[in-house]
Amino acid sequence: MSSHLSGGRVNLALWRNKARSDLLRCLRDCPGSKALVWDHQLTGPVGLIAEYSLLRENEVDRMFPLNPGRLPIATGAGASAIQSVIFLVRPKLELIEVVADCIRKTEEVGSRFHREYNIYFVPMKSTLCCQKLKDLQVYGFFKNVGEYCLELLPLDSDLLSMESEVSFKECYLLNDFTTMHYVARALMKMQAMYGIIPKVYGKGKCAKTVADMITRMRREIGDGQFRSEPCFDSMLLLDRTCDLLTPLPTQLTYEGLIDEFFDLQNGTAKFPPEKFSKGKDSEEQQQQKDLSTEKKSDHKKIPLNSSDELFAVLRDKNFNAVGPELSKKAKTLSAIYDERKDARTVRAMKQFVSKLPHIQLEKSQLATHTSIAELIKEQTDTDVFMDSLQVQQEFMNGIDTDKINSYVEDSIAKKEPLINVLRILCLQSVTNDGFKPKVFDFYRREILQTLVGPGWRSIQEVMRLLPGQTFEIDQKLPTGVEKTRPITQDNHGEQSKVCLVFFLGGVTAAEIAALRFLSQQENSVYGSTEFIVATTKLLNGSNWIESLMENPIPVRDDGNPRSSQQSRLR
Amino acid sequence: MDGLRILQPDIQEFLQEVPDNVAGIFKVASMASGALLYEASREFQKKSQKADEYIRLIHDDLPNAVKQCLEAAGEEFEPNTQKSLLRAASFGRCFLTNSNPSQFVKMCQTLRVRNAAYDFTVGIPLTLVQLNRLSVEVLIDRLIRRREWELAMNISKYLKLSDSESRILTHWACYQVELKKKSDSEIAASIKSKLGDAPSISYSEIAKKASEISRNELAVKLLDYEPRASEQVPLLLTMSSTEAALRKSIESGDTDLVHTVLIRLMKKMKMQDFLMMLTNYPEAQSLYMQYCRQEQPQSLIDLHYQNDNFQEMAGCHIRNSYEQKTLAKQIDYLRSAQENYTRSRNEFAAKCTDEQRKLLDCQQQIEEKHEVEFVGLSVHDTAHKLIVSGLPKLAESIRKDFRIPDKRFWFLKIDALAVKGDWLEIEKFSKSKKSPIGYEPFVHVCLKYNQNFEAKKYVSRVAPEKKAKVHILLGLYNEAADLAFQQKNEDDLNQILRICSSNRELATKIQNMKAQLSRR
Known part of the structure; x- marks a missing residue:
């Protein structure tokens, strides 16, 4: 399952193994048969670290999503066996209330069996949360109050x-x-595992903050922990605010479009199931489904990473190049398949048969990606998509960015989804270095009157992002060069250099594609450098803007406590 | 047991059976290999050839001879004797091909340490057995107790015992702290200059000592040097140097630590003072605001009030207004929001809030009169619903009162009429004056409700460059192709081609058209 992580210059499978053993250590601290209660936001990330069978092996017998109300362990089968209840939550105050409610209701019913409660905060224990547990008088129930330091998830060999x-x-x-x-x-944990990164470059306020913190932490910890030979030659810390433009236009790479249309989360995208042949769900997916504790999944979930060889080829290509690539692949495959006709001798036959499993795997990958490409094409062929793309192009070429745009105006009048409208507006604003007051007020008013009835305040937060008017972007931020260690004399010979690029505030699939492109350029002006990308979030323009809203529009009803508040507002 | 110590008030004597190795070497006419090596070494220094003879006598037993000399050196107290024995061992080693030097080196080091402790100014005479039993660490501890920090330091530096180094420095610093004669700043400076940024020095431990003997100021000064905020902050809190604690926690970047301090401060200080203090620490203030947003919305308003941040206060009022159950209260909150927006000179927001208030008023009136639910809809949706409900005049007045732009009102009206199914009215409307949105939307809206017949009424009035597209929508591909050709629009041609690839006749026609276009 982790094979795709170890392919690069820096073996990220080691990182995953560390995260696994950390998780198991937490589990081992809680004796006996265990029930895990999940903060639903964590199921995806932790699922990347430990598959369901591993949890099973470690006596995790029941799993529940974190919801207010009694845990259904008292009645279910094997109720008597559960000895430890483990809450796995992010350190968020609103979740603490749910945890408290859950414990109180469960204890009210009482049980003949003794149960121990444990809570692990991911990635870090929080004083505020502990304080709140005390205020709500449930702190005493816990045997362990700990943390599970899972910060950075390995998604691919370079990501x-x-x-x-x-x-x-x-x-x-x-x-x-x-x-x-x-x-x-x-980053400190990474440096403990992969060695001190000799050179750190950065741009932006957050980058400076992080650089200061790691210098400070290094002084606190002392050098004893950083004995590994450096795997990275340098690190680049970048604030998202340095470039607010790139995430806004529609991404046009294959992976980018999958993200735009089918919501790529934790390296897995969801597709409408009709398009896919009813093959057996792979075991892995089944586990994934179990782990996310969803009762019924209306979507087909497909994990997308470089372990899928075809996807590795396609992901960073412009969508126009995907069709030809797929047909090329289809031709090669059928050519290989035709070899069987030439196989006259037993030996040749045997050779062919030995290739069969691989051919079949490639065939199923080809089928999957052809279906995905068709789904994408359905959307990219529409007028709506083409029109929007055209307007984006105009803005990015600086055409009429200072005027009220009729396409945007019409989109508002036609009540297009708020996010889409805001996204194109932000694009216009960024390309124009902020709106003139008249234009800004017009757009604001139009949106208030049409798209946002009650709850119109959310717009203010988003609008603050627009530079010029309400939000100032300081482009003159100094480039902080932190020399954390004299450059090591290790001679890498002809090997390329490895650079860790950390995007603070998020990065898009298309941007990663650009870095991968640079990685492949050998002997170019950039020198040969291999990039490993780290980020706080893989994003696209839409979910990025959505995250800025005060009450995110509920995409799905997922038992999030906030959604109840939402419905009251409606 | 290595011997007998005889302690007297002013002297100490040590009585010991002469160890075997020493006896073997120094006994008169001893033929032990060690003795021979010792003699050889002495002859060698005299540059006598007898050295060679002695070495030959030892022959195969040379490793043993070296070992004897080395161990004998360890038993001796007199540096000169030690030296000559070591010299002998060293001389012997020259004739050995592959001997490990580590034992020899270790003995030299141990002797050096032991001799240093043996010196009369220190006065810790130890035998080798004793020292090995005790370990150097313990010796260092004893030296620390005797305040022989310099020697202890030299020893640990010599033997590269970095753990001991920090222990010695910490102990030294703690002692300095207790010196009553010196001023706080003097002590802090001298400690800092000695200890520097040596890793794993616990300044907080030293500070704790200072705090215990109630030299709080000194403690604060010392804590300033502590790099680990997680050590520093709790101690600062216990010494009630709360602001320093806050400052340090902010510097660390560990927001959890900042929250720890804030919780403590909130309990200790008057709210007024607490909020006042926060104004000096913007980072902490942001975190506190975050906390309030989730836990205590009322405090958030207090905070904004204190900062004269009317903009944010208005935001809070608006949030509140949506949480009210009765319309009257909602309107009250909107009114206070409006006031605040005015005070913050945000005219746009003030005006919008005012309009929202008017809208609610308006909607309420309509509801009372017509018994249809309106409250909570946007301006756009209100006008839309009014048309659908057959109240076009009211819709018209909403349009005027809230200055809905022409274009949008047209979109809104034809869509609302389509929902109502009033196709006649749409047609009438289309003819009322020249449409500001063109006639394409009319076609769209008809098609949305599958009114192909109605849609065709508007086709002729669609702008020429959009005609081909409209025909495509209506499924009139042949005409669409002609129109696209007239407009020289290759994109449209391609689109038709994609849809009609199975219609061979049309496909050929389009291919021809494309060929013609590209020729020009």
């Missing part, structure tokens, strides 16, 4: 993400640098 959608909002709007502290902690 790590924290998958934290709040980080951009917290850092750049609310001035809360908690996630930057997590970033710094993660």
Whole structure:
């Protein structure tokens, strides 16, 4: 399951193994048969670290999503056996109330059996949360109050993400640098495993904050922990605010479009199931489904990473190049398949048969990606898509960015989804370096009158992002060069250099594609450098803007406590 | 047991059976290999050839001879004797091909340490057995107790015992702290200059000592040097240097630590003072605001009030207004929001809030009169619903009162009429004056409700460059192709081609058209 992580210059499978053993250590601290109660936001990320069977092996017998109300363990089969209840939650105050309610209701019913409660905060224990547990008088129930330090998730051989959608909002709007502290902690752990990174470059306020923190932490910890030979030659810390433009236009790479249309989360995208032949779900997926404790899944979930060889080829290509690539693949495959006709001798036959499993795997990959490409094409062929793309192009070429745009105006009048409208508006604003007051007020008013009835305040937060008017972007931020260690004399010979690029506040699939393209350029002006990308969140323009809203529009009803508040507002 | 110590008030004597190795070497006419090596070494220094003879006598037993000399050196107290024995061992080693030097080196080091402790100014005479039993660490501890920090330090540096180094420095610093004569700043400076940024030095431990003997100021000064905020902050809190604690926690970047301090401060200080203090620490203030947003919305308003942040206060009022159950209260909150927006000179927001209030008023009136639910809809949706409900005049007045732009009102009206199914009215409307949105939307809206016949009424009035597209929508591909050709629009041609690839006749026609276009 982790084979795709070890392919690069820096073996990220080691990172995953560390995360696995950390998780198991937490589990081992809780004796006997266990029931895990999940913060639903964590099922995806932890699922990447430990598959269901591993949890099973470690005596995790029941799993529940974290919801208010009694845990259904008292009645279910094997109720008597559960000895430890383990809550796995992010350190968020609103979740604490749910945990408290859950414990109280469960204890009210009482049980003949003794149960121990444990809570692990991911990635870090929080004083506020502990305080709240005490205030709600449930702190005493816990045998263990610990933390499970899972900050950066390995998604691919060159990609790590924290998958934290709040980080951009917290850092750049609310001035809360908690996630930057997590970033710094993660970087220290990385340096303990992969060696000190000799050169650190950065741009932006958050980048400086992180750089300061890691210098400081290094002084605190002392050098004893960083004995590994450096795997990275340098690190580049980049604030998302340095480039607000790129995520806004529609991404046009294959992976980018999958993200735009089918919501790529934790390296897995969801597709409408009709398009796919009813093959047996792979075992892995079955586990994934179990782990996310969803009762019924209306979508087909497909994990997308470089272990899928075809996807590795396609992911960074412009969508126009995907069709030809697929047909090329189909031709090669059928050519290989035709070899069987030439196989006259037993030996040749045997050779062919030995290739069969691989051919079949490739065939199923080809089928999957052809279906996905068809699904994407359905959308890219529409007028709506083409029109929107045209307007984006105009804005990016600086055409009429200072005027009220009729396409945008019509989109509002036609009541297109708010997010789409805001996205194109932000694009116009960024390309125009902020709106003139008249244009800004017109757009604001139009949106208020049409798209946002009650709850129109959310717009203010988003509009604050627009530069010029209400939000200032300081482009002159110094490039902080932190020399953490004299350059090591290790001679890498002709090997390329390895650079860790950390996008603080998120990065898009298309941007990663660009870096991969640079990685492949040998002997170019960039020198040959291999890039490993880390980020706080893999994002696209839509979910990025959504994360900035005060009440995110509920995409699905997932038992999030906030959704009840939402429905009251409607 | 290595011997007998005889302690007297002013002297100490040590009585010991002469160890075997020493006896073997120094006994008169001893033929032990060690003795021979010792003699050889002495002859060698005299540059006598007898050295060679002695070495030959030892022959195969040379490793043993070296070992004897080395161990004998360890038993001796007199540096000169030690030296000559070591010299002998060293001389012997020259004739050995592959001997491990580590034992020899270790003995030299141990002797050096032991001799240093043996010196009369220190006065810790130890035998080798004793020292090995005790370990160097314990010796260092004893030296620390005797305040022989310099020697202890030299020893640990010599033997590269970095753990001991920090222990010695910490102990030294703690002692300095207790010196009553010196001033706080003097002590802090001298400690800092000695200890520097040496890793794993616990300044907080030293500070704790200072705090215990109630030299709080000194403790604060010392804590300033502590790099680990997680050590520093709790101690600062216990010493009630709360602001320092807050400052340090902010510097660390560990927001959890900041929250720890804030919780403590909130309990200790008057709310007024607490909020006042926060104004000096913007980072902490942001975190506190975050906390309030989730836990205590009322405090958030207090905070904004204190900061004269009317903009944010208005935001809070608006949030509140949506949480009210009665319309009257909602309107009250909107009114206070409006006031605040005005005070913050955000005219746009003030005006919008005012309009929202008017809208609610308006909707309420309509509801009372016509018994249809309106409250909570946007301006756009209100006008839309009014048309659908057959109240076009009211819709018209909403349009005027809230200045809905022409274009949008047209979109809104034809869609609402289509929902109502009033196709006649749509047609009438289309003819009322020249449409500001063109006639394409009319076609769209008809098709949305599958009114192909109605849709065709508007086709002729659609702008020429959009005609081909409209025909495509209506399924009139042949005409669409002609129109696209007239407009020289290759994109449209391609689109038709994609849809009609199975219609061979049309496909060929389009291919021809494309060929013609590209020729020009």
